[in-house]
Amino acid sequence: MEMKQSLYDKLQILEPEGVVLSDLDRLRAMERPLLSWYKENARVLPWREDPKPYRVWISEIMLQQTRVEAVKPYFARFMEALPDIQSLADVSEDELLKLWEGLGYYSRAKNLKKAAELLVAQYGGNLPASYEELKKLPGIGSYTAGAIASIAFGIPVPAVDGNVLRVISRVTGSKEDILKQSVKASVEEKLKAVMPQDSPSSYNQGLIEIGAVVCIPNGAPLCERCPLNSPCIARAKELTGVIPVKTPKKPRKLEDKTVMLLWQDGRVAIRKREDTGLLASLYEFPNAEGHLDETQLLLSLDIKEAKITSLPPSKHIFSHVEWYMIAYRIDLEEEPRGDYLWVTPEEIKKTYSLPGAFKAYTKLIR
DNA sequence: AAAACGGGGAT
DNA sequence: ATCCCAGTTTT
Numbered sequence: 241m242e243m244k245q246s247l248y249d250k251l252q253i254l255e256p257e258g259v260v261l262s263d264l265d266r267l268r269a270m271e272r273p274l275l276s277w278y279k280e281n282a283r284v285l286p287w288r289e290d291p292k293p294y295r296v297w298i299s300e301i302m303l304q305q306t307r308v309e310a311v312k313p314y315f316a317r318f319m320e321a322l323p324d325i326q327s328l329a330d331v332s333e334d335e336l337l338k339l340w341e342g343l344g345y346y347s348r349a350k351n352l353k354k355a356a357e358l359l360v361a362q363y364g365g366n367l368p369a370s371y372e373e374l375k376k377l378p379g380i381g382s383y384t385a386g387a388i389a390s391i392a393f394g395i396p397v398p399a400v401d402g403n404v405l406r407v408i409s410r411v412t413g414s415k416e417d418i419l420k421q422s423v424k425a426s427v428e429e430k431l432k433a434v435m436p437q438d439s440p441s442s443y444n445q446g447l448i449e450i451g452a453v454v455c456i457p458n459g460a461p462l463c464e465r466c467p468l469n470s471p472c473i474a475r476a477k478e479l480t481g482v483i484p485v486k487t488p489k490k491p492r493k494l495e496d497k498t499v500m501l502l503w504q505d506g507r508v509a510i511r512k513r514e515d516t517g518l519l520a521s522l523y524e525f526p527n528a529e530g531h532l533d534e535t536q537l538l539l540s541l542d543i544k545e546a547k548i549t550s551l552p553p554s555k556h557i558f559s560h561v562e563w564y565m566i567a568y569r570i571d572l573e574e575e576p577r578g579d580y581l582w583v584t585p586e587e588i589k590k591t592y593s594l595p596g597a598f599k600a601y602t603k604l605i606r
Numbered sequence: 607a608a609a610a611c612g613g614g615g616a617t
Numbered sequence: 618a619t620c621c622c623a624g625t626t627t628t
Contacts, residue, residue: 301624304623305622306612306614307613307614307615310613342612342613344612344613344614345611347626348611379624379625383624384625402622402623418623486623489621490609559611559622560610596613596614
């Protein structure tokens with residue numbers, strides 16, 4: 241049982257700035273300076289110019305795990321090609337993945353289309369103005385549901401991403417591991433309780449913006465410029481180098497691959513990847529596990545001979561695995577084993593979505 | 607609760 | 618060249 245803290249008790253553990261605040265009081269103290277700061281300092285971003293639900297949705301999905309500067313050109317191109325939910329529902333998967341090529345986390349694109357089809361079939365072609373309904377859509381979790389609900393519809397629900405977790409853990413001086421979902425749930429609950437009911441969009445975006453440009457993830461935060469520096473415990477106790485606390489990531493797996501540029505009559509072979517797993521449904525150059533020599537190469541292609549030249553090796557680092565690739569150019573004189581699409585360099589550039597992992601080799605075929 | 611899932615910027 | 622970033626879905 242918790243006894244309510246008397247003013248006397250609070251004064252016993254006085255901070256330099258004043259009376260000790262509860263977490264909730266500390267969070268309440270953020271509102272005024274946060275909204276004032278955001279009004280003055282909000283970056284001008286394409287999706288903020290016209291925050292209609294579709295644009296907010298697409299931008300928030302693109303911004304998952306992806307930096308603002310990387311998203312900008314993709315967002316512009318996407319809006320031009322697919323200006324509304326109906327066009328997204330109707331687009332072919334290949335065309336959609338081509339629009340997404342290079343952005344990564346390709347399931348985001350596939351989920352967008354799935355959701356668009358659902359919206360057309362069940363929601364009259366509109367995004368629902370409801371946090372709970374938004375959260376049911378594929379690709380939309382608690383953060384994105386909160387972002388769309390608050391930014392596009394003005395619904396007072398929090399939008400807690402990594403930026404917000406960093407800011408809040410620093411302000412409250414929490415040494416809890418911010419990667420734990422229980423911590424995220426707790427922050428969502430607290431913010432829901434204290435956030436202004438009449439300006440959820442600016443409040444949520446302000447918190448995210450501070451995390452992105454002031455209370456930054458790499459290097460020391462710019463506390464002198466932070467509107468929240470007054471209530472911030474991490475700043476007062478010089479804990480910004482410690483907070484946020486995160487569990488260390490485990491080492492990546494290493495994989496050897498042999499990439500084959502198969503040429504025949506001025507065309508090169510590509511194939512479509514599985515529709516699940518890494519780089520699902522994208523195209524790739526034929527490749528094999530391990531580092532094959534020329535004999536093994538001929539064997540795997542089931543051919544007698546070919547003109548084979550070595551290409552430069554390359555490495556690609558994903559979040560959880562590293563590919564160590566060696567490669568060969570193989571000019572064929574007979575049909576190899578395997579189901580391939582024979583395409584021109586021009587078609588690869590314009591039509592087929594190849595992931596960045598193969599960039600060292602797509603470069604070579606122009 | 608933990609692992610899978612990219613690509614790019616910071617250092 | 619290495620480290621870091623961190624929403625959602627799947628296992």
